[in-house]
Amino acid sequence: DSGxxxxxxxxxxxxxxxxxxxxxxxxxxxxxYWYQQSLDQGLQFLIQYxxxxxRAKGNILERFSAQQFPDLHSELNLSSLxxxxxxxxxxxxxxxxxxxxxxxxxxxxxxxx
Amino acid sequence: QKxxxxxxxxxxxxxxxxxxxNCTYSNSxxxxxxxxxxxxxxxxxxxxxxxxxxxxxxxxxxxxxxxxSKYISLFIRDSQPSDSATYLCAMSAxxxxxxxxxxxxxxxxxxx
Numbered sequence: 001d002s003g004x005x006x007x008x009x010x011x012x013x014x015x016x017x018x019x020x021x022x023x024x025x026x027x028x029x030x031x032x033y034w035y036q037q038s039l040d041q042g043l044q045f046l047i048q049y050x051x052x053x054x055r056a057k058g059n060i061l062e063r064f065s066a067q068q069f070p071d072l073h074s075e076l077n078l079s080s081l082x083x084x085x086x087x088x089x090x091x092x093x094x095x096x097x098x099x100x101x102x103x104x105x106x107x108x109x110x111x112x113x
Numbered sequence: 114q115k116x117x118x119x120x121x122x123x124x125x126x127x128x129x130x131x132x133x134x135n136c137t138y139s140n141s142x143x144x145x146x147x148x149x150x151x152x153x154x155x156x157x158x159x160x161x162x163x164x165x166x167x168x169x170x171x172x173x174x175x176x177x178x179x180x181x182s183k184y185i186s187l188f189i190r191d192s193q194p195s196d197s198a199t200y201l202c203a204m205s206a207x208x209x210x211x212x213x214x215x216x217x218x219x220x221x222x223x224x225x
Binding site for chain 1: 162205
């Protein structure tokens with residue numbers, strides 16, 4: 001158990017819908033990272049927050065957004081969902097801004113029908 | 114050419130074998146090199162973390178980095194069926210996410 005929690009574990013929705021994925025980092029970790037993992041694309045970095053502020057952006061679509069709240073939990077919002085958004089979404093956290101030692105949560109499996 | 118390349122496998126070995134997993138990369142700015150293990154339907158788990166060139170050992174695992182060749186390796190000694198997983202290399206230039214990349218992963222099966 002990494003100490004990072006994610007909810008929900010599974011999510012099934014329809015195209016065009018909007019969903020919110022939630023992540024709670026390890027106690028004491030200030031950075032949160034979001035990743036998308038699909039079979040054909042591997043693990044893709046989406047976005048990083050550090051202590052409530054956006055720190056880095058990766059391959060995140062405009063239909064996706066995220067935020068980190070004062071209690072350091074984070075939410076990833078996915079809107080106008082498409083079939084191709086079906087994937088595993090992982091959250092990871094690290095103590096500071098250094099991205100080398102990230103601890104991953106169990107993931108949310110999203111299926112868009 | 115992808116920024117980080119990794120043989121996807123699957124790689125099947127008998128229990129007790131020495132396993133060698135490798136990644137090559139093209140970006141000479143990478144300074145930090147990590148290996149993650151991912152069991153099916155689980156989140157990646159950090160195994161090893163090294164800075165710059167050299168070796169690092171942790172139990173049955175040894176990580177090697179050769180920056181001159183842009184090549185990193187993970188060796189697993191006395192492999193066990195519980196080592197069966199996908200192994201992902203990751204690299205960072207510590208440029209705050211702009212240059213943090215995972216390899217596609219190698220699937221390893223250790224047969225009893």
